[in-house]
Amino acid sequence: MEYKVMKKKFFKGVQKSLGDDLVAILVYGGSASERIFSGVSDIDFFIILKSIDKLSKPLSEVYGLISEQVLEYLENPLFASILDYDIFLEDQLPNSDGLNGFSAIRALALSSAEVLVGENPLDRKSTRLNSSHTDISR
Numbered sequence: 540m541e542y543k544v545m546k547k548k549f550f551k552g553v554q555k556s557l558g559d560d561l562v563a564i565l566v567y568g569g570s571a572s573e574r575i576f577s578g579v580s581d582i583d584f585f586i587i588l589k590s591i592d593k594l595s596k597p598l599s600e601v602y603g604l605i606s607e608q609v610l611e612y613l614e615n616p617l618f619a620s621i622l623d624y625d626i627f628l629e630d631q632l633p634n635s636d637g638l639n640g641f642s643a644i645r646a647l648a649l650s651s652a653e654v655l656v657g658e659n660p661l662d663r664k665s666t667r668l669n670s671s672h673t674d675i676s677r
Contacts, residue, residue, distance in 0.1 A: 541617055541618065545618050545622070546655070549582075550564045552608045552611070553605060556608055560589050560595055561586070561588060562587040562629055562660075564584060564657065565659055566583060566652060567583050567651070581620065581623045582622060585627070585649060586605065586626045588628050590628055590629045590630045593629075
């Protein structure tokens with residue numbers, strides 16, 4: 540139960556804090572596929588921001604807003620060990636030219652992630668990766 544509560548509260552808080560600078564929030568791993576073991580599993584959030592030149596405020600300020608949300612959960616013993624997150628800018632993601640230095644394993648895991656906000660640019664059906672010469676599904 541605490542997993543569903545945290546997932547919803549965290550993404551709503553990040554979404555509210557970042558507004559238009561947020562592109563997407565994905566959840567991947569066990570919590571995305573409902574394979575949760577209470578007290579052992581964590582929730583893996585993948586936060587995608589606009590490209591640095593498209594952000595409405597400095598990147599350090601955007602990171603600060605996310606940090607405020609994270610601190611709320613790290614201070615709560617119920618949620619402290621559950622939260623795991625990564626932050627990427629749009630232009631750091633794999634694209635039609637290849638993986639862009641991105642881990643193929645992570646790209647594969649994220650291709651079936653649960654979308655909480657926005658769209659999944661790593662979705663297997665996405666033309667962004669299907670047109671790539673790098674096949675992440677092998």
